[in-house]
Amino acid sequence: MLNPVIRGWAQFHQFANSKRTFNFVDHAIHQRLWRWAKRRHPNKSKRWIRKKYFKTIGGNNWVFFGEDKGKELILLRASRFPVKRYVKVKLEANPFDPNWELYFEKRLALKIADNLKGRRQLLQLWKEQQGICPVCKQKITKLTGWHSHHIVWRSLGGSDSQENRVLLHPNCHSQVHSLGITVEKPRPLRGV
DSSP states (O other): OOOHHHHHHHHHHSSSOOOOHHHHHHHHHHHHHHHHHHHHHSSSOHHHHHHHHHHTTEEEEEEEEEETEEEEEOOOOGGSOOOOOOOOTTTTTTTTOOGGHHHHHHHHHHHHSSSHHHHHHHHHHHHHHTTTTTTOBBBTTTOOOOOOSSOOOGGGGGGSSSSGGEEHHHHHHHHHHTTTOOOOOOOOOTTT
């Protein structure tokens, strides 16, 4: 019952500078659980209580655990959730100015790569293109990197939909914006 509450609270507050608070919350929860266990078994020793409710996992000696329908469950710790930082938009950046299109595309790519739905979209784009950059006709890999490019720029009314985006190498993406090269979405072969 506690895990969804801890997960939701930690995910809500992970965008603030909250690591110290997460540690404090974990400590407070541990103290309450220890008092609860001692009150539940007043005639048992501390060692027995520790062995019954707490176990060692990955170097942490005080992981609260229990069983539900034969399945072992462990209590989440808020401090295990990573703190995520917002990246501020540059003051002079204008989303309606085509000169800033590359900057906003890079920001969007970081946002997309950060969540599961966005990673699925990137994978689908990569499969649509058969892993090939439409500009240089070379493979797009983790080593080469990629940028998500809008065919119709957002500053000119283009959407964020999958039909309006292609994956390009970072160098190709810079060339497209600096030289004004038009990019077309690659079409699959007939019958595929």
